[in-house]
Amino acid sequence: MSQPDAKNITRRRLFKLGGGAAAGAAAAAAVSGAGTRSGERELGINVAGLRQWGRDAGQWVPSCCNMCGGQCGIMVHVVDGIVEKIEPNNWNPNNYTNISADWFDGYTDEHGCKEGAVICPKGNAGIMALYDPDRVQVPLKRINPDKSVGADPGWQEISWDQALDEISAKLKELRDAGEAHKLIWFSEDHSFTHPQMDFCTLYGTPNYSNHANLCDVSRKASFRTVLGDERPLADFIQSRYIMLFGWNPTSAIKWVHLPRVITRAVERGARLVVVDPYLSDTAAKAQEWVPIRPGTDGAFALALAHVIIRDGLHDRDFVARWTVGFDRFAEYVKDKTPEWAEPITSIPAAATERLARELATTKPALVDVWSGPGQHSNGVQGGRAIALLNALIGTIDAPGGMIIPSKASTKHNAPQPDDTAAQTLKQPRFDERSKYPLSHSSGVYAQSFVNLAEGKGPYQPKVGVIVFQNPMMSVPGSQTVAKALARLEMLVVIDTMLSETAMLADYVLPGTVYLERYDLNSHWVTWPVLGLRQPVIKPLFGQPAEYETVAAIGRRIGLKDKSGKEFFRVGALSGQPVEDLTAWYEEYLSAELKGGSPGLTLEEFKQLPGAVWVDKKGTRYRKFAETVAPEKLASAYYDGDPSEEGTVVYDRDPAAGGKAIGVVVEGAVRAGFNTPSRRVEFYARSLEGKTDADGKPVDPLPVYTPRDWQPNEQYPLYLINWKEASHTHTRTFNNPWLLELKPENPLIIHPDTARRFGLQDGDEVVIESPYGSARGKVKLSRRMHPEVVGLQHGFGHWAGGRNAVGRGTADAVLRPTRADPLSGQGLHKETCVTLRKA
Amino acid sequence: MSARTLKLGFWTLGIVLILVGSWAWIDRWINGDRHTNYGSIVPWGLWVAAYIYFIGLSAGSFLVSSLVYVFNIKRFESVGRLALYSAVVTLILALLSISADLGHPFRAWHVLVYPNFRSPMAWMIWLYSAYFILLLLELWFVLRHDLVVGAGRPGWRARIYRILVFGSRDASPETLASDRQVVRVLATIGVPLAVMFHGGVGSLFGVVSSRPAWHGGLFPILFLVSALVSGGALLVLVSAIFQDGLRRNRETVQALATLVLGLLLFDLLLQVSETLVGFYGNEPDRVENLRLVYGGPYWWVFWVWQLGVGTVVPIALLALPRTRRNPAIAAAACGLIAIGFLAVRLNIVIPGLADEQLQGLTAAWHSARFSTDYVPSPMEFTFTAGLVGIGLVLFGIGEWFLPRPEETAAEEVASVSA
Amino acid sequence: MAEASPAHGAPAAVPELSEVTRRDVVGRLLKLGAVSLAAALASGASLAPLLHVTAAQGQAKPQRRYGMVIDTRRCVGCDACVAACKAENKTPPGVSYTVVLEQGLGERPDDRPLFMTKPCFHCEHPPCVPVCPVGATFKRSQDGIVVVDYDRCIGCRYCIVACPYQARYSDFAENYPAVAEHTPWASVPSPEYRQFRVRQEGRSPEGNVRKCTFCLHLQDENGEYDKAAGRWPACAKTCTGKAIHFGDLNDPNSEVSQLLKERQAIRLKEELGTEPNVYYLL
Ligand SMILES: Nc1nc2c(c(=O)[nH]1)N[C@H]1C(S)=C(S)[C@@H](COP(=O)(O)OP(=O)(O)OC[C@H]3O[C@@H](n4cnc5c(=O)[nH]c(N)nc54)[C@H](O)[C@@H]3O)O[C@H]1N2
Ligand SMILES: Nc1nc2c(c(=O)[nH]1)N[C@H]1C(S)=C(S)[C@@H](COP(=O)(O)OP(=O)(O)OC[C@H]3O[C@@H](n4cnc5c(=O)[nH]c(N)nc54)[C@H](O)[C@@H]3O)O[C@H]1N2
Ligand code: SF4
Ligand code: SF4
Numbered sequence A: 001m002s003q004p005d006a007k008n009i010t011r012r013r014l015f016k017l018g019g020g021a022a023a024g025a026a027a028a029a030a031v032s033g034a035g036t037r038s039g040e041r042e043l044g045i046n047v048a049g050l051r052q053w054g055r056d057a058g059q060w061v062p063s064c065c066n067m068c069g070g071q072c073g074i075m076v077h078v079v080d081g082i083v084e085k086i087e088p089n090n091w092n093p094n095n096y097t098n099i100s101a102d103w104f105d106g107y108t109d110e111h112g113c114k115e116g117a118v119i120c121p122k123g124n125a126g127i128m129a130l131y132d133p134d135r136v137q138v139p140l141k142r143i144n145p146d147k148s149v150g151a152d153p154g155w156q157e158i159s160w161d162q163a164l165d166e167i168s169a170k171l172k173e174l175r176d177a178g179e180a181h182k183l184i185w186f187s188e189d190h191s192f193t194h195p196q197m198d199f200c201t202l203y204g205t206p207n208y209s210n211h212a213n214l215c216d217v218s219r220k221a222s223f224r225t226v227l228g229d230e231r232p233l234a235d236f237i238q239s240r241y242i243m244l245f246g247w248n249p250t251s252a253i254k255w256v257h258l259p260r261v262i263t264r265a266v267e268r269g270a271r272l273v274v275v276d277p278y279l280s281d282t283a284a285k286a287q288e289w290v291p292i293r294p295g296t297d298g299a300f301a302l303a304l305a306h307v308i309i310r311d312g313l314h315d316r317d318f319v320a321r322w323t324v325g326f327d328r329f330a331e332y333v334k335d336k337t338p339e340w341a342e343p344i345t346s347i348p349a350a351a352t353e354r355l356a357r358e359l360a361t362t363k364p365a366l367v368d369v370w371s372g373p374g375q376h377s378n379g380v381q382g383g384r385a386i387a388l389l390n391a392l393i394g395t396i397d398a399p400g401g402m403i404i405p406s407k408a409s410t411k412h413n414a415p416q417p418d419d420t421a422a423q424t425l426k427q428p429r430f431d432e433r434s435k436y437p438l439s440h441s442s443g444v445y446a447q448s449f450v451n452l453a454e455g456k457g458p459y460q461p462k463v464g465v466i467v468f469q470n471p472m473m474s475v476p477g478s479q480t481v482a483k484a485l486a487r488l489e490m491l492v493v494i495d496t497m498l499s500e501t502a503m504l505a506d507y508v509l510p511g512t513v514y515l516e517r518y519d520l521n522s523h524w525v526t527w528p529v530l531g532l533r534q535p536v537i538k539p540l541f542g543q544p545a546e547y548e549t550v551a552a553i554g555r556r557i558g559l560k561d562k563s564g565k566e567f568f569r570v571g572a573l574s575g576q577p578v579e580d581l582t583a584w585y586e587e588y589l590s591a592e593l594k595g596g597s598p599g600l601t602l603e604e605f606k607q608l609p610g611a612v613w614v615d616k617k618g619t620r621y622r623k624f625a626e627t628v629a630p631e632k633l634a635s636a637y638y639d640g641d642p643s644e645e646g647t648v649v650y651d652r653d654p655a656a657g658g659k660a661i662g663v664v665v666e667g668a669v670r671a672g673f674n675t676p677s678r679r680v681e682f683y684a685r686s687l688e689g690k691t692d693a694d695g696k697p698v699d700p701l702p703v704y705t706p707r708d709w710q711p712n713e714q715y716p717l718y719l720i721n722w723k724e725a726s727h728t729h730t731r732t733f734n735n736p737w738l739l740e741l742k743p744e745n746p747l748i749i750h751p752d753t754a755r756r757f758g759l760q761d762g763d764e765v766v767i768e769s770p771y772g773s774a775r776g777k778v779k780l781s782r783r784m785h786p787e788v789v790g791l792q793h794g795f796g797h798w799a800g801g802r803n804a805v806g807r808g809t810a811d812a813v814l815r816p817t818r819a820d821p822l823s824g825q826g827l828h829k830e831t832c833v834t835l836r837k838a
Numbered sequence B: 001m002s003a004r005t006l007k008l009g010f011w012t013l014g015i016v017l018i019l020v021g022s023w024a025w026i027d028r029w030i031n032g033d034r035h036t037n038y039g040s041i042v043p044w045g046l047w048v049a050a051y052i053y054f055i056g057l058s059a060g061s062f063l064v065s066s067l068v069y070v071f072n073i074k075r076f077e078s079v080g081r082l083a084l085y086s087a088v089v090t091l092i093l094a095l096l097s098i099s100a101d102l103g104h105p106f107r108a109w110h111v112l113v114y115p116n117f118r119s120p121m122a123w124m125i126w127l128y129s130a131y132f133i134l135l136l137l138e139l140w141f142v143l144r145h146d147l148v149v150g151a152g153r154p155g156w157r158a159r160i161y162r163i164l165v166f167g168s169r170d171a172s173p174e175t176l177a178s179d180r181q182v183v184r185v186l187a188t189i190g191v192p193l194a195v196m197f198h199g200g201v202g203s204l205f206g207v208v209s210s211r212p213a214w215h216g217g218l219f220p221i222l223f224l225v226s227a228l229v230s231g232g233a234l235l236v237l238v239s240a241i242f243q244d245g246l247r248r249n250r251e252t253v254q255a256l257a258t259l260v261l262g263l264l265l266f267d268l269l270l271q272v273s274e275t276l277v278g279f280y281g282n283e284p285d286r287v288e289n290l291r292l293v294y295g296g297p298y299w300w301v302f303w304v305w306q307l308g309v310g311t312v313v314p315i316a317l318l319a320l321p322r323t324r325r326n327p328a329i330a331a332a333a334c335g336l337i338a339i340g341f342l343a344v345r346l347n348i349v350i351p352g353l354a355d356e357q358l359q360g361l362t363a364a365w366h367s368a369r370f371s372t373d374y375v376p377s378p379m380e381f382t383f384t385a386g387l388v389g390i391g392l393v394l395f396g397i398g399e400w401f402l403p404r405p406e407e408t409a410a411e412e413v414a415s416v417s418a
Numbered sequence C: 001m002a003e004a005s006p007a008h009g010a011p012a013a014v015p016e017l018s019e020v021t022r023r024d025v026v027g028r029l030l031k032l033g034a035v036s037l038a039a040a041l042a043s044g045a046s047l048a049p050l051l052h053v054t055a056a057q058g059q060a061k062p063q064r065r066y067g068m069v070i071d072t073r074r075c076v077g078c079d080a081c082v083a084a085c086k087a088e089n090k091t092p093p094g095v096s097y098t099v100v101l102e103q104g105l106g107e108r109p110d111d112r113p114l115f116m117t118k119p120c121f122h123c124e125h126p127p128c129v130p131v132c133p134v135g136a137t138f139k140r141s142q143d144g145i146v147v148v149d150y151d152r153c154i155g156c157r158y159c160i161v162a163c164p165y166q167a168r169y170s171d172f173a174e175n176y177p178a179v180a181e182h183t184p185w186a187s188v189p190s191p192e193y194r195q196f197r198v199r200q201e202g203r204s205p206e207g208n209v210r211k212c213t214f215c216l217h218l219q220d221e222n223g224e225y226d227k228a229a230g231r232w233p234a235c236a237k238t239c240t241g242k243a244i245h246f247g248d249l250n251d252p253n254s255e256v257s258q259l260l261k262e263r264q265a266i267r268l269k270e271e272l273g274t275e276p277n278v279y280y281l282l
């Protein structure tokens, strides 16, 4: 038998691609008359069907997607109370771009965006989530006291009244015993968070937390320390040089405009460079992929900075006016040469030299980073070094650079706790957040679960509520989480599915799918935009939406605010009791809207085209350089000589609670950045003398230190993970449409590495770390760094629906339950593994 | 083993297979294609292979019968009607197989109402409809005389004969002669028809330019030759066991077997040339297809079944001096050839389809129906087994009910002498 | 719940071509005495004979040739097009009118992929058409769209065999759990060909071959699409990279024609002479 040789394979590929000589020529020939072989023939149509179901029938209800946290705008076609189709909302900028010039180009109120907005596969597949027959439909109560993983909970279906009564009774008992702080609460970070926070306040627990600390709080910490904003957004489309560190935006589509703005940037001539151990789907669109050893991004960024400063390529103007600590930083990177970085990062020094030069000399350029470097134990400092590259090239808040977004606001009318609640609110947080010097209000999940599992921490919580979260799979170290949850006297999970976490609960309450409920979404574009999520149909099983469940429990416990008002019963605008829970929440939202940027009621808001409020003023650049209005300076407090460059200006004496409002630059008081120095900080004085959660001193410079977990003889391979466009976290794995796109997550391994481990494509393997083991299927690909293996996150369910179970590999079981000691970020990409053939 | 136990075994096997198959039949009519394993990449599977197999057997048998009825070759006379009968039985099996394969079998009549003259499949359907009618007519004229004579006898068989003669009473030598005339005309028409329609089946595959494994001028010829081999082989087997078989047809069996051997060698030549040209031409999809046949997951279908059981062993049996002269062994060898040709058909249909039309297709979207892997489902297997059962039972019925010429002759002699 | 905005709900006049139910067909046939035909119809669930309507005579319609120009530089391989097509056409398991190929690019040392979505190419010379024994699949003269007449198709799958691009799918009567378990979604019909068929056991399109229709059900009575009103192929509408350009290749001013003039395009398997109406920009 003849084996086609390499040449033939190439030929074969070309053949199949239709390439070769014929291809080019054929493009030119084309527009000739349409050949008609069959006579005029029409297929019959069904007029009755068209009248009932056609695009003109029923209603198109504008709303927002929540298949992931992207919150993109959608138009939902509803016929006879059935969701027929979900389409992009052409009035929502989030679905098209993140800068206003791009958005308003061709925008009309009538049609919205001219070119048309978009939604991702998950957005399209929302229907299958709504009509998933495996959804939790009625409240379930656990019968089996054995809460170990895999034990049959012996679910008993109970009525809503019984469920709410029993849960409220237990909560009331806890509160009455002065132990309200022993309630710990976990929620998603965008959806109906306010009523949950309100509940915790009124109930009296300081232990409200949300999933942001599993997500990107290390990035938040890095950027906040550097430039005073937690989430600057890259202006890709206007950029000419884009360097991404561990950020996969065309596939981990955080907002659906990203694929467009990034490919459009490249089309318009930008150079896209992706620094990643894996040739991600974003790297597939890049001109250059820079394979890096995991957790060494900081070293690479410092080496880039070294070259830029050494060669004087930095933006001297910007650095001089708008930064502090440059000299110390320059001094620090003096020996952080490309040659120094090469053995750390595995990136050849020559490449670093070239990339640094390209980055500093192509304008405008930007450097962005997301989960890749951030979900390692040295993520925050690495992130700072990366963020600071933007300061060196001077494109912060400038077109084509990293923009500090102006967000649309809603007014959270947070209630004041009554005396009982105020007592327990004084208790320390169970997650010891204060140990983490750059922590985030979302808390520290990993610390919570470790404390709970090991009986540590300031006290032992008794009741847990988990809403719209699956920590069993999304927190590193599933074993710890399982152990922790089993120790609670009562665990309530509100979920749409019987997730791995729900399987450990005492009560599971059916949640709503986003098409059944309200929310306000202040969108992540660079200027103020606010979108409405509204119920396009009534909840399928007659269940209350999550916020209504929370309010109903609040009512049952009889929670009152400081003024003695029954917060969860009294309308936020009318001040009158509103018995209907939905109506109560509608008023709640109305109040938030009235008090926020749009200044509209909910009903008025619904009438906006696409139910989106868009600030017509658009994106503002270089906001830091804007002078502070003289009237604001009337009673200003100058922290030094008012004529000296760099003097920080407060609205009044900071000792009396004054807030910084500007900084003196070029002889005027300008807004500056939201850092203590009001300037970009190469050196963060605020970190001087601080220690991290491990008790180690924190360096005010963005120093490189190796991450905790290094490969060793026993565990020689880095294990990373990522997200792909087809799925969201751990929540889309029962969706049959999405499973057809991606049914499993093979472990990607470089062919050379596979050879070393005696593995072949498709082999079943056991992946082992010191914390656990999992089975996987290997896929050989040269897209992977040879020292690394990795897989798409989210697979490997053992609960969560008939289609989800038993597919692919979950990697949380292989991780230590650990938070980054600076920010409290969950470390999803830490640890090393070994492989053996199963 | 006595003939009686043999017969009993034969009937039992046939009925058991039908019973087993009826489960699949019911499933097919209730669930449609649901429990089949073909899909949108390998859209044709075992049933289509079985279809071209059976239809090949039919065309082959028919062409052998034409040696008697067109070319008047005396040597084969004794198996002429058997050949015709085999052609009918196998055609019925073919049609049953393909009708189960259709997504909408009850719309088969659309081919007549909405003809598409550019479709080889449409032509094939029309041609075998015509062929079917012709076959039945020819068989009737071949049997008419015997039926009329036999209708006079007492018993069940005669009663059926009385229906089947359709009112004809005439047993005179003149009508017999005119019957022979008619048969000759029909058979003469039938030869090109059979050649066309089975060649048509070949071209149905051959015209598909997107399937390099099939695309080529040789395909129709290959189909014809292989029809002759398999049909002939089946006939050898059947005539060796049917209605006193070997006792009556010893010589014929021996002669036919030699013919089959010759045809098989010719068929082999064609196949070898196809393969060599394929490999030499090195056209990627073509080579991929050949590799699938020889080294794919079903390598054994080729090496063991087609080549071993269906080719090497029977050739040896038919050619080696020790075995060559034993008609029973010849019949067995031909039986192996006939069985082996199902593998030939499978190897045409499945590997020809089981390749991605565009590279990476099956990784682009995931569904069991969107895969190059195809193994017939249990339902497909049992369905086909059921067909074989039907075939066996039809042959059994034929053996019981087909008039035996020597009986007629005996009766005629008796009546003349009376 | 807010009312539809005008752009999404702009009503289009509907040509009333025919409005027949199966019962009508059977009834009429019975009157004609064609009992056996009626029986066949009843069992085969066929609307075929009476649903064909000849286009109005003498009306000089402009000949369109709809096609796509897909920009591989913009395609990020997100598969939104695949999901959108499914949502639009309500295709069952095993059927996906488009799939996104991930081609390994030659012998690059990094296995970098190239993504390309692959609907039906609505070939100028579609090999799937002549092979159909009953003429159930045909290329529409007015716009070049290759369609399947579900009521005529016998489900022989010869067209699948003949298509060099694997653009055709057999409907194996399988259902997603949401349909199989009779959630409200089970009553939603597919708008394909404006025939609005609800999935029903044994009824077309179960047992038929199915394929991309360029979403022709979104055309207005003049055979035109309207992007602003959302009457646009679902895959192109949702495409996150805006990689899928759609339009009339016979109109020299259309976006697709312009792109072909300006950019280097290829078609797949040119050597077969099928002349796809879907082009790829490299
Ligand atoms: N489709 C889809 N989109 C999503 C989500 C989803 O679940 N599904 N989730 C959304 C959410 S909440 C988030 S936070 C974002 C996250 O979006 P991303 O930040 O893009 O998150 P990941 O895909 O986890 O990781 C990005 C890349 O980091 C790489 N990486 C791993 N370790 C390292 C390292 O040490 N250094 C470098 N340089 N790279 C490394 C991985 O290979 C991967 O390609 O995605 C959002 N978008
Ligand atoms: N190994 C690893 N772990 C990771 C990551 C990683 O890349 N790798 N990424 C991390 C990141 S960036 C993030 S943001 C987190 C996200 O982690 P989580 O916030 O836990 O998100 P999911 O894992 O999707 O779990 C969401 C749960 O909510 C349920 N649910 C879905 N929709 C609704 C709804 O509308 N209402 C209610 N009540 N419930 C609903 C789902 O069924 C599911 O059980 O995961 C983190 N974990
Ligand atoms: S990115 Fe996709 S899933 Fe996420 S909100 Fe937007 S459309 Fe929905
Ligand atoms: S791509 Fe295939 S199905 Fe589509 S027109 Fe061409 S041959 Fe026919």
Ligand code: SF4
Pocket (backbone or CB within 6 Å): C131, C132, C133, C134, C135, C136, C137, C148, C152, C153, C154, C155, C156, C157, C158, C159, C160, C208, C209
């Ligand atoms: S499956 Fe239907 S459309 Fe395709 S060739 Fe057969 S009858 Fe024609």
Ligand code: SF4
Pocket (backbone or CB within 6 Å): C084, C085, C086, C088, C089, C097, C098, C119, C120, C211, C212, C213, C214, C215, C233, C234, C235, C236
């Ligand atoms: S044009 Fe319509 S039918 Fe064709 S692939 Fe796109 S969405 Fe599907």
Ligand code: SF4
Pocket (backbone or CB within 6 Å): A259, C074, C075, C076, C077, C078, C079, C080, C081, C082, C100, C115, C116, C117, C235, C238, C239, C240, C241, C242, C243, C244
């Ligand atoms: S939606 Fe667009 S970008 Fe995404 S895979 Fe399809 S063609 Fe490519």
Ligand SMILES: [Mo]
Pocket (backbone or CB within 6 Å): A214, A215, A216
């Ligand atoms: Mo996240």
